[in-house]
Amino acid sequence: MDIYLARQPIFDRNVNLFGYEILYRMRQEDCFCGHNGDKASLSVIKNTLLVIGMEKIAEGKKAFVNFTRNLLLDNTAYLLPRDLAVIEILEDIKIDHEVLQKCKELKKRGYTLALDDFVLNDIDDNPLFDIIDIVKVDYRDTTLEERKKIVEFFERRSIKLLAEKTETMEEFEEAKGLGFSYFQGYFFSRPSIISRKDIPVAKVSYLRILQELSKEDLSLEKLREILERDPTLTYKLLKYINSSFFSLRYEITSIRHALALLGENEIRKWAYLIILGGLSEGVPTELIKISLIRARFCEILADKIGVPEKRTELFFMGLISTTDALVGRPMEEILDELPITSKIKEALLGKPNTYGMAYLLTLCYERGDWEGVNEWSDKLGLNREELPGIYTSAIENVSEIIGFIT
8 A cells, every 4th residue: 555645735825835735546456446545634644744844844834734523523633733623525525413523622722724625505504604714715616706606705704715727828817817826737847938028048058058058969178168258157166065954174265176076967967957946036946846856756757767967967957947937938949948858858748658657647646636646657667666656755855955956
């Protein structure tokens, strides 16, 4: 029996990260068994959130965790820290006296309570409305008129509304205008296309450096020349090489020496990360994190699918997968200007070659699309049991890496 674990970001009205919903699914005998929700939830809470640490999974933000009736009643919630956990009450739970009393007890002890997948038909006197903190509304499964009525109803009760499945910036802006407080979905990763003349000079410069770094025949000497032309890159490289990450016994003071120690592949990866930081000005930090998680996930997959020599390429593929949103230009246009392999270009444009299957697997895992995870992992010949470890490893790497690019 295996547990798949992923997380989906939740933002406030200023697109600051509020928390994550912890997405999970239990797999048994190669099929998903929804009736085992209690076991899946309990396994996630005990074997994953507690072992890895909710602080690490949610990075100190709120962690929304689904609770079934049985888990609510057997005090499982008390395993989670009340300052981080949001107890998400599933929509199919019958609100009887026992459930209501347990929710009141959790509220009294300082836990945040959320009601999942609220629909307008449920607006009649639900006793939870007197104690609930957040109500989640499926934005794709409601009409504009229904949303307006829901907002009006809960405004009078001082309950915050969360718009789920806000997948476009237009949906985010609409939900924000209606009065929703929180937003869950990937609207922030969609590019807002701007004209070439509106792209900041610094971002154009970083794209040119990225173009040079993408060339297969790039030498360390050429890398040195590129880095020396940018004092900021020079400073960050020396800061990186002299960090505790490497634990060197003496200080490195020259770019040439730093490059020699790192080697071409590692320095390429480092430079990609720094450029990602440069391109990310003015966009949510979560977009950088997603880029890093995808990069690390794809890099580890290279070993698992039998192409360890392509680790740097797959890392690069994951890293630049959000460049369209970072720069505000179509992905096709960006890829046309970068001298990268056709496999990476085709993969990022949706073609299921080997790289593309690895990329699609990464996207499916990121979004909790477990059927897609099964499909692409099977086509790649992967052992599914290894995927949760790969994903959590990628999350852990983010906190280590991000300090070097900001």
